[in-house]
Amino acid sequence: MIDKRKIEKINSITKYYSTIGLLTALAVITNYSLIWIPNIKIMDLIVFISGYLYGILAGIIVGILGWMVYGSLNPYGFIPQIWIATMLCETLYGIIGGFIKIRSNIFIEDSNKFGKSILLGFIGFLTTLIYDIFTNIAYAYSFNLPFLYVMIFGLPFTITHEISNFILFMISLFPLIKVIKKLGGEK
């Protein structure tokens, strides 16, 4: 006699891991497809969504795996210290996505979408700011350069990254999560 509950559990685990795999693949593919625009990436948004929909651990896994692949086969070059730093920092998006799910009802209530969109954009911006500071520390350490020098001369890239994430999180996060939820894509 086949245990139905056991099958359901196996199905659920399979669905969970295959979704993580799919989201990782999506994050990597979007990064490669946007390689010609430095520092404008959809990966951060995908990692955040992974964290929100499937929990902090899933967000961390997608963030690490995404950068593990993209960072090791990176046309801009491979530097181990920066690779590790970006892998770890990318998990921030997943952690914050998961944390928002636990602590807030931002995507549950359907009111004040404008305000929520601005807040999400701001969350994306702040997370990116922290991400950029940490990756710049790693860059400064790797090339033995003063941190302030790296920060200041990298500003055009970090500002692009922060503004693009502010806009991406503000415009697409709210509708994207709503759609995925409606399609049943949530743990």
Place this chain on the structure above:
Amino acid sequence: MSFLKNKWAIATLVLTFSTIIASSMSIYYYYQYSELLKKIQGVTIHVNLGINDGKTTKWFNGTAVKSGSSLLDVTMLVANVNYTIYPGMGALVESINEVKNAHPYYWMWWMSTPYGWIEGPIAADRYIVGDGETLFWYYENSSISPLPTPP
């Protein structure tokens, strides 16, 4: 999420975002400017300087100076200048070629612009001259308002 109902909360988020971005950009451009200034230090530029002592005008066209030089530096290259430094304000030119300030006559400096002569906005030692610029020292009656422009 009740704080989001307050429009000031949203305005604060947007303002914080724009402030951080604007401050970052100003820091970046300040450092770029400083770096550029360092790089062009020592390049020779040419300035046209006129000096009118109230009677005659002498022109020193194409005076070669190092970039980063002030109007006072250029003037000292072509004339005998006496000046006093006032902390926080800069140098007050007391005399050029032995022609001294004597109330109400003072040495005033002017710069040529596409809109005509414009009175120097800062002290001569604080004004950094540009390549091809035309500047003028005019010994004139400062009690007349508006000040007479160079002849």
